[in-house]
Amino acid sequence: MFYRKNLPGWERAARVIGGTAMVACGLLGFQGLPIGYLIGAAGGVTLMTGFFGFCPMCAMAGRRLPLS
Numbered sequence: 001m002f003y004r005k006n007l008p009g010w011e012r013a014a015r016v017i018g019g020t021a022m023v024a025c026g027l028l029g030f031q032g033l034p035i036g037y038l039i040g041a042a043g044g045v046t047l048m049t050g051f052f053g054f055c056p057m058c059a060m061a062g063r064r065l066p067l068s
Contacts (some may be wrong), residue, residue, distance in 0.1 A: 005053035006063050012050045019047030 007015070022043025030036025049055045055063075 003052070003054040003059075004064075006058050006065055007049070007053045007055055008065060012053050015046050015050030019043045019045075019050055022046060 020043070023040050024043075026036045026039030026041075026043055030039065
């Protein structure tokens with residue numbers, strides 16, 4: 001199934017940077033703690049939405065990119 005991108009380029013870049021920071025902080029800052037794994041997992045989801053340019057929650061809210 002193919003999804004239409006619903007994130008602009010600047011937000012995709014911000015999500016990739018933020019997701020990477022969350023994974024690093026979660027797995028390195030809270031080593032071995034459940035909260036660290038939780039932060040790392042949330043960062044992984046944020047990172048993937050940035051890579052793919054599609055956010056399921058934004059789609060549920062009806063967010064779309066303008067056609068160009």
